[in-house]
Ligand SMILES: NC(=O)c1ccc[n+]([C@@H]2O[C@H](COP(=O)([O-])OP(=O)(O)OC[C@H]3O[C@@H](n4cnc5c(N)ncnc54)[C@H](O)[C@@H]3O)[C@@H](O)[C@H]2O)c1
């Protein structure tokens with residue numbers, strides 16, 4: 314299958330790759346995947362009809378990187394930098410990824426969390442070029458024809474959102490599209506998935522936000538969100554059409570609100586290989602961080618009593634993964650559940666109160682609370698921490714500042730080294746500032762946060778703050794699913810990602826809870842290798858090339874398939890590609 318209707322990747326007589334291109338001249342410089350800017354060679358300029366359209370000097374990519382980075386550094390605000398990088402991505406994708414790889418740690422917070430949260434809010438206002446695909450209530454009837462317009466013929470990975478729960482900032486309508494774009498940029502920069510194999514998707518089913526509906530510049534469909542049967546009919550149509558157009562595609566569901574996140578995951582996970590990043594990716598990342606934190610404390614996971622603040626997609630996903638981790642550590646399901654306390658906005662989940670079905674498996678039995686003292690119907694966060702003698706506190710509530718000083722001191726009262734991870738994003742939704750956590754516990758808390766934070770300085774010592782973000786898991790997990798052409802993304806694969814991340818951290822950065830972001834590519838390669846080996850073991854791989862590979866061969870295969878931002882030589886072919 315050809316990669317795009319505009320070009321195809323071929324090999325020359327010596328086996329080297331080149332692009333056969335079917336567009337020519339000025340238009341070529343308008344295709345981000347084909348644009349080399351000032352780096353087209355003289356021979357390419359002649360062949361491709363670019364003579365006279367470009368400056369005489371031919372730049373190397375190194376010079377282009379210098380030039381773009383200098384411009385980037387001139388910009389003042391994070392949003393300006395975000396817009397600049399997104400423009401570069403829409404202008405010249407190879408250069409964009411080369412720049413991103415060179416400055417991953419500096420640029421990730423600009424392209425991804427937290428700045429992407431602001432880009433979501435302002436999406437309609439800063440919109441420039443089309444990128445990705447929008448399925449909306451305006452085109453769902455003709456979804457197949459619309460999908461045929463996507464210029465890529467071999468999409469293997471989709472990140473799709475209905476924007477109902479973007480980060481911790483809620484319903485964002487059409488603006489949520491910035492999230493799949495950001496996640497897929499990480500897939501390419503860190504996970505090695507070629508940009509021509511990826512497609513960001515916005516599922517625009519409307520928005521319940523009046524400020525968006527009444528904003529004259531708002532670009533999404535202008536009605537309230539679909540819900541119930543019409544919502545699932547929309548989703549069914551999308552999934553069927555995507556499956557027909559891209560039979561090998563894997564879907565990552567992103568930022569679906571709790572009311573639909575679990576239902577969408579279960580409805581389609583056996584229909585099309587797919588996973589929910591907020592439930593499963595976050596679960597794996599939290600479990601990995603917890604294992605690393607226990608290692609730093611010299612304790613076992615099964616020694617801990619864990620409180621999870623927030624019972625949505627993230628919170629329940631984390632509860633699921635930790636329960637599995639506790640079982641793997643030797644506890645029975647019943648024993649494991651006694652160590653896990655999950656709270657939603659109404660307090661601790663206890664079986665005798667009302668709650669949604671997806672929360673029920675993580676509710677405490679009322680007998681477990683015998684001897685507890687609490688004032689209301691169910692214990693609050695502080696009361697739960699005190700009565701359960703919690704040693705671990707994880708925030709997935711989207712409630713900025715909810716880990717107050719009394720709460721953190723109560724954790725410290727229970728254990729000399731409390732593990733406290735405010736995992737909510739963006740920065741404004743973080744349950745606490747790492748700086749406060751370190752100070753309130755006299756430097757003793759083991760801290761990681763969902764958003765990036767600078768190291769904390771306390772008593773003359775530096776405390777790096779690990780980023781407990783699913784970015785450490787989804788690129789490897791999704792890449793493995795793509796490479797193996799798995800029939801489904803299994804729970805075993807998700808858990809394997811967690812252990813791969815924990816093992817990597819123990820080996821490469823043993824003093825930390827999570828590796829530094831600049832190692833994201835190495836981490837993702839390891840996660841992908843382990844997950845692919847697991848999928849093979851579980852008999853889920855349909856890709857013939859990986860069958861019968863051992864672990865070392867799988868690792869080498871993953872490394873060899875990682876896309877790199879290099880310009881390939883171009884050759885003009887005088888025909889329009891037939892699809
Ligand atoms: N670090 C990561 O990798 C990561 C991954 C996923 C989600 N998150 C973060 O977790 C947060 C929640 O995301 P989600 O996808 O679960 O959203 P969601 O809409 O599915 O769930 C939000 C949940 O927050 C809880 N909540 C709301 N108000 C609360 C309150 N006052 N007290 C206690 N709990 C309350 C509720 O249980 C609700 O179900 C967001 O801020 C998101 O950025 C972080």
Ligand SMILES: O=C(O)C[C@H](O)C(=O)O
Nearest residue numbers: 426480481591738782783
């Ligand atoms: O997007 C992120 O930074 C992580 C996570 O998926 C979230 O929704 O917060």
Ligand SMILES: [Mn+2]
Nearest residue numbers: 480567568591
């Ligand atoms: Mn998310």
